[in-house]
Amino acid sequence: MNDDFTRYAQIPDAAAAYRAARADGLKTAACIRMLRDTFDLGLGDAKEVMLVADGVAASRDAHEARFVDDVAAALDD
Amino acid sequence: MGVSGVSKYLFRPVDEVVREIGALPAADQDATLRALLAASRTTATIAEQAMSALGLDRGALLEYAVEDPWRSGLLDERSLLNVRATLLEAPKGPMTRAQIDALAAMGIEREHFGRVLAGCSVSFDMPAVTDTQQVMGGFVQLTPDSVASGVVLVRDVGGGMATLLAFRRRANALARAFDRPFVDFMGCELKNERLGRLLVRNGFEPATVEVPEVFGGGMMDVLTKRFDTREP
Numbered sequence: 044m045n046d047d048f049t050r051y052a053q054i055p056d057a058a059a060a061y062r063a064a065r066a067d068g069l070k071t072a073a074c075i076r077m078l079r080d081t082f083d084l085g086l087g088d089a090k091e092v093m094l095v096a097d098g099v100a101a102s103r104d105a106h107e108a109r110f111v112d113d114v115a116a117a118l119d120d
Numbered sequence: 121m122g123v124s125g126v127s128k129y130l131f132r133p134v135d136e137v138v139r140e141i142g143a144l145p146a147a148d149q150d151a152t153l154r155a156l157l158a159a160s161r162t163t164a165t166i167a168e169q170a171m172s173a174l175g176l177d178r179g180a181l182l183e184y185a186v187e188d189p190w191r192s193g194l195l196d197e198r199s200l201l202n203v204r205a206t207l208l209e210a211p212k213g214p215m216t217r218a219q220i221d222a223l224a225a226m227g228i229e230r231e232h233f234g235r236v237l238a239g240c241s242v243s244f245d246m247p248a249v250t251d252t253q254q255v256m257g258g259f260v261q262l263t264p265d266s267v268a269s270g271v272v273l274v275r276d277v278g279g280g281m282a283t284l285l286a287f288r289r290r291a292n293a294l295a296r297a298f299d300r301p302f303v304d305f306m307g308c309e310l311k312n313e314r315l316g317r318l319l320v321r322n323g324f325e326p327a328t329v330e331v332p333e334v335f336g337g338g339m340m341d342v343l344t345k346r347f348d349t350r351e352p
Contacts, residue, residue, distance in 0.1 A: 044333060045147060070229075071257025071273055072243035072334045079336040086331055086340050087309035090273050099275055106274075107312035113280035114315060117288060118322045 048077045057082045058096035126152070126159045129166055137166060138173045142234020149174070149234075150181060173215065174234035222297040225290045226260060236262060241332035246287060248276065255283050258308070259332045260294065266302035267295040270342065272309075272335060295349045303349055306342040319343045 050067075054060040057078055064074045071093075078089040091103040100106030129137050141152055153176065156167035171181065215233065223233055227246040236242050241261040248255045255276035261268045269291040276283040288305075295303045307324070308331075310316050320326070324343040331340045 045145065070243065070245050071275075072245075072259070075257075075272070076334070076336045085309075086272070086335060086338070087311060089336075090309060093273060094275070097275060103311045107310060107315045110274065110280050110284075111312070111314050111318055113284055115318055116281055117284040118318075 052081045057092045061096045138170045139238045143238030175230040218297040222294040243334045266304045268304040270306035292349045303347045306344045
């Protein structure tokens with residue numbers, strides 16, 4: 044990957060950097076690479092930053108909890 | 121890349137060359153195709169076939185191709201007007217319409233289609249069922265007998281069920297389009313214990329696998345299960 048994330052490295056907050064990356068049009072995978080590379084995050088932690096920054100959920104755990112019933116139904120379908 | 125560098129693509133099956141070029145990083149693809157376009161009439165023809173098959177017959181590379189002295193006519197100026205550069209056009213090269221449609225439905229960018237063919241792990245941003253909002257991010261990879269399909273992030277707040285069913289349906293369609301009997305579903309780096317227990321009760325198994333480079337590499341914990349797409 045020939046990524047240049049120097050612009051985001053100047054932003055001290057991971058959530059703010061993520062929002063800037065999204066505003067720049069970066070896709071999900073590129074945003075995760077940026078967060079992992081710039082803020083030294085694991086994959087799970089990068090996911091959590093994105094979910095919280097997007098206002099999707101308060102945490103990764105809470106976000107996944109909401110999918111339990113949907114996943115159960117999808118597996119039964 | 122000089123003339124000697126492109127000679128390795130001569131006198132070989134076109135499909136093989138297309139796969140090889142498709143597996144290159146984007147910048148190397150561009151450089152290789154430009155070198156092929158510039159070297160000779162024969163190599164330019166190979167480049168134009170590869171560009172068409174890999175969906176790279178547009179933009180700056182196409183402008184270079186149509187100005188090239190060796191231009192064969194496989195690519196025409198209409199491409200510059202985006203008449204041909206659409207997913208709705210009849211496919212050329214080694215991909216079928218069903219394959220192109222299935223890749224597009226998963227939200228895989230056309231410039232990465234060649235990497236899928238080459239067996240590389242490629243990221244997707246799957247659009248919602250009802251609009252173009254990207255609701256799920258993950259990766260797919262063709263293996264000899266399956267489509268490995270990992271869900272990394274679901275961003276859909278309200279349409280969880282519809283999104284999950286759409287993902288399953290689209291991954292199955294992708295497997296059928298590429299004649300793979302199985303889909304290996306993976307939930308990546310899951311945290312919620314209830315969700316984990318539910319998946320395990322339904323036959324998903326824990327594993328530690330490599331994170332695709334497109335998501336930054338390293339290792340990750342997944343829950344994975346193989347589904348037979350031939351079952352009704």
